[in-house]
Amino acid sequence: MPETRFYLQCEGTLARRAYSLLDGAFEEDGLAISIFEVDEASDVHEVSVYALEDPANVKARMEEILAAVPGLPEISAEELPAVDWVAHSLKGLGAVRAGRFFVHGAHERGQHRPGEMPIEIEAGLAFGTGHHGTTSGCLEMIERVLKAERPRNALDLGTGSAVLAIAIAKLAHIPVLATDIDDVAIKVAHENVRLNKTARLVHTVAAPGFHHPTFRAWKPFDLIVANILARPLMRLAPTMAEHLAPSGSIILSGILDRQRRAVLAAYLAQGFRHVNTLHREGWVTLHLKH
Ligand SMILES: C[S@@+](CC[C@H](N)C(=O)[O-])C[C@H]1O[C@@H](n2cnc3c(N)ncnc32)[C@H](O)[C@@H]1O
Known part of the structure; x- marks a missing residue:
């Protein structure tokens, strides 16, 4: 309809x-x-x-x-557009490789190379097919962080299609809370989580920022990923600090190159230290630690 x-x-x-x-x-x-x-x-x-x-x-x-x-x-x-139209447009975009992740639509199922981690995303009405520099930056950063750390749980704030939550669940086999302010995105996220057989690990919830009772049961998080925009990220800095476990990691994106300093300053003021920055297509992805 x-x-x-x-x-x-x-x-x-x-x-x-x-x-x-x-x-x-x-x-x-x-x-x-x-x-x-x-x-x-x-x-x-x-x-x-x-x-x-x-x-x-x-x-x-x-x-x-x-x-x-x-x-x-x-x-x-x-x-x-009906979902079919979106699937068609996704087909035109082709699959994306970011680190060892292979993000693809149904038409590219089974086309990943040996060693690659496939994630099937039907974009629907949510953001996150891997084509945007912020998503691919986060996927690469997730792979790097998971090579060095063993988080016990994670939060994907602003999950969109759930691509990042699925990537974490598949690579680290840990519980992931995936939240979004947008109810439509959460519906799409839930479908993608099931499609990728990660429903046992990824829990989807509609919530603006950290405003939902479920956060109390989940916190603290060993890993937080948030690909939203610079301003909301800066506003959320104190709450991020509150929800992150000691020695936890945080991956932030949705930040333009020219906004990097301001976002970093907001997080350094909360006691975070900068570990690494990835630059992709005019956007940056930050890795910070408590
Ligand atoms: C750029 S998309 C990122 C989607 C996906 N995580 C990715 O990396 O491709 C940002 C998402 O964050 C959601 N969002 C924006 N502000 C938010 C907030 N304050 N709390 C929760 N979600 C938010 C939007 O609805 C959107 O789905």
Whole structure:
């Protein structure tokens, strides 16, 4: 069934207010709602509501709810491609090799080389096919860290397609908590986790940042991977420190080359030390330790 995405773009404070009103109002309906930063420099955020059924009614309710927030732009709409279309586009992209990981779609199943670790990802509506420099940087860094360390558990914050959580589970055979602010991403993540036979190890949960009771049961983490953007990463630095075990490792990405210093400074201030940086296609991936 096609899905309609209703969305609007505006500055951060307005967007967060709109997100929180929509989230509260649509909670009972089980509609997926997301917010993400479109452009960090100009603080533009996008808030989306995904409607599988009765889009006209969803839009009317959104307009009613958002009337309480003056200054918001008109709501735009787009019909989302069916999953088949996404699978087709993934086919056009081809498989990706990052370290010893071979990230591929169903059409490339079985095409990995000896010694490679295959991860099958049907992208669906979530980020993380391995094609982006941040994902491939994280995959390479995960391999490096797991060569040197034996974590007992891990967190993949902002899991998207769950590609990184699956990589950790397959390589280290440890429990991984995979979280995302976006309910749609979590659905895709869960399907990919099952597809890769890692459901015994990877637990998927929808949560913004560290806001979910499940974190209390899991912490501290020996390894945290977070491929989100520079600003949220900087904001999360103190909470990351709180959730990381002594001598634990943290892998951060979603950071542009020019943002590296600022993100590093935020983490050094929390007592982290820098171990290594990987540069991929204008993006950096950092490895830090407590
Ligand atoms: C760049 S994608 C990374 C996906 C995947 N981990 C990868 O490396 O390819 C970032 C993901 O983080 C999620 N995200 C952004 N901010 C978040 C937050 N504060 N808490 C949890 N998830 C967040 C987004 O919804 C998105 O799925």
